[in-house]
Amino acid sequence: MNRTKSDLELVQDVKNGDRKAFSELVVRHQRSLLRLTLRFTREQALAEDIVQESFLKAYQKLELFEARASFKSWLYQIAMNTAKNKFRERGLDLMNIEDTQLGVDPGAEVGLVRENIQTALRAEIDKLPEKQRMALTLRIFEDLSFKEIAEIMACPYDTAKANYRHALLKLRERLESQDSVAGWDAFIGQAESAWDGAAPAASAQKEIEQ
Amino acid sequence: MKPFKNMRGPGRPAAPATESFVPAEKWLEHLEEEIEPQCLTDEKSDLEMVLKNSPEDLGVLESLKRVRAAVKSLDDVALPESGHYYDNLHAKIMAAIDDDIAMNGEPERKPQRAPLFKRGLFKQQAFGLAGMTMMIAILAFVGLNKPSVTTTIAPQASIEENFERKIASIDSRAGARFAHDMGSFESEEDFLTESAAQRLKQLSSAQADAMFRSLGR
Structure with missing residues (x-):
């Protein structure tokens, strides 16, 4: 039975001239890369363009990859920079959620109260400094470790942790003052239930993609 | 009841009765399970003890959990599920690479050899080196202890x-x-x-x- 090659082994093969190895890397990482870019862009067509351009850049610049970080982290870093450049071309700020369309699941029933709270929460997240928002997004939505976040953000491990910590503590401080908002407790109760149910599923999905 | 130590750090007075004993930052680390391994046993058990005895600290931990859950609930990215979609995306990506190669040629690659330990040569060389070292050590030992x-x-x-x-x-x-x-x-x-x-x-x-x-x- 053929052993599945690791990302680093596939990278070695590409550097040795095997283009099929890069095709395998694309298959492995295109879905998670699309999810990451879709999270920031909220436009599927734009996210696809960024994914395509990111893989092309990775193929062109593979000699620069020195395996200090994982290939996935390096690819994510390329995608984030590509996305920032695309937004800059449009005169937009990548991390400014107000400039992007909100992707709402059309099948979900969205109550007015819940929508208001989500809007309030997004607004608070939007006020966070860019690096804190990025660390928060990568940790909570992408379920990445602080080591991976540090690699993607090209910063030390402790800095990645600190950015996340400051973001969450700041949100806590601001949202605690919103306890008087009607429906907040119910919203939080639902959110906690959804989190408990989603956490094992998210881990399983991550394992499949890896 | 064993008094739990002041975990607010050196130089900081112990918390008054209405405040948490442990700073919120520490509770966040505990929540994220990123406490340094060498502290794991002692510090984690101390934190568990604090949680049992301090409603204020329990409140801080619970509020952090709530905020994290609330942020997570904003995750509404809907990915396409169809395998056909990803086949097409893959084809588009590889086509873009082919076009780039047609226009600019293959990127310059330096042929890479797998690291020694990957090639299995390292083991052979390691054993050879160990053997030689042992021989030299034996000869040196004999030489030093040779009757004069x-x-x-x-x-x-x-x-x-x-x-x-x-x-x-x-x-x-x-x-x-x-x-x-x-x-x-x-x-x-x-x-x-x-x-x-x-x-x-x-x-x-x-x-x-x-x-x-x-x-x-």
């Missing part, structure tokens, strides 16, 4: 020559006898003792005195 046979002979000969000259200068007949006896002793001490004893038996008191004077005694 020649060193005992040379001083013995020089002491004997010196002694022979001394004796010969006093009594020439003793010189021949001395040379004959020289090779029959196993150690320097035996030879010298026996030689001295034999010679002294044959010397007159005057000759003995003269001999000792010449030897510096």
Whole structure:
């Protein structure tokens, strides 16, 4: 039975001239890369363009990859920079959620109260400094470790942790003052239930993609 | 009840009754399970103890959990599920790479060799090196502990020559006898003792005195 090659082994093969190895890397990482870019862009067509351009850049610049970080982290870093450049071309700020369309699941029933709270929460997240928002997004939505976040953000491990910590503590401080908002407790109760149910599923999905 | 230590850090006073004992940052680390491994046993058990005894700290931890859950609930990215979609995306990506190669040629690659430990050569080289090191160590050990046979002979000969000259200068007949006896002793001490004893038996008191004077005694 053929052993599945690791990302680093596939990278070695590409550097040795095997283009099929890069095709395998694309298959492995295109879905998670699309999810990451879709999270920031909220436009599927734009996210696809960024994914395509990111893989092309990775193929062109593979000699620069020195395996200090994982290939996935390096690819994510390329995608984030590509996305920032695309937004800059449009005169937009990548991390400014107000400039992007909100992707709402059309099948979900969205109550007015819940929508208001989500809007309030997004607004608070939007006020966070860019690096804190990025660390928060990568940790909570992408379920990445602080080591991976540090690699993607090209910063030390402790800095990645600190950015996340400051973001969450700041949100806590601001949202605690919103306890008087009607429906907040119910919203939080639902959110906690959804989190408990989603956490094992998210881990399983991550394992499949890896 | 065992009092739990002040975990607010050095220089900071213990929390008053209405505040948490442990800073929120520490509770966040606990929540994210990123506490440093060397602290895991002691610190984690301390934190668990605090949670059992401090409603304020429990409140802080719960509020952090709520905020995290609330942020997570904003995750509404809907990915396409169709396999056909991803096949198309893959094809688009590889086509873009082909177009780039057609226009600009293949990117320059330096042929890479897998690291030694990947190639399996490292094991062979490691064993070879270990073997050589052991051989060198054994040889060095043997060399350092080799019995110094020649060193005992040379001083013995020089002491004997010196002694022979001394004796010969006093009594020439003793010189021949001395040379004959020289090779029959196993150690320097035996030879010298026996030689001295034999010679002294044959010397007159005057000759003995003269001999000792010449030897510096």
